[in-house]
Amino acid sequence: MAGNARVGVLALQGDVREHAALLRGLGAEVVLVRRPDELATVSGLVLPGGESSVIDKLSRLFGMQEPIRAAIAAGMPMYGTCAGLILLADDVLDGIDGQESFGGMDVAVRRNAFGRQTESFETDLDVPALGEPAVHATFIRAPVVERVGAGVDVLASLPDGTVVAVQQGSLLGTSFHPEVDGETRFHERFLDLAETFALTRESTHA
């Protein structure tokens, strides 16, 4: 289970501190990642919630877009919540003009999909991959997954079938924010992936 992996939180904008605190509480060593040389020291990266168009712009300004894309291509585990999920999507719907994503997940994600009336809401979600109890999920100007590619597992949907949590290999994404509710199981799943990735990297470099 979760342990002492060294992982990063992309620290350009968004709820960086909440993720860092949760991951540290699970025993991980956490690096706040703003530069390519910091990314090179970690075995996994959390993309926090915030504003995806801002994180996108800052990542290009800081020279992080290509290194993050290369890390994804190399199999580095990443976990995106809300804006972070948007950044992992191959296709972004309702992005601002010129908005880009890192991509890597074969999904289409629509920004602000619940409209202005529903700025935020909370609900209990059944997530079979995590078992009992249900996940208490907080959605804040949240995106939804509108297209799910063949290699993508749906981890959770709302009662009307709207997809809100997905996994493709070592990439995890949720429309909601487990880090604000003390829900640790998605982060534990991410840390397990990061530990496995660290081990395979060590053995291929040995």
Ligand code: GLN
């Ligand atoms: N609406 C934001 C976006 O488009 C996401 C909101 C969030 O991360 N809580 O990036």
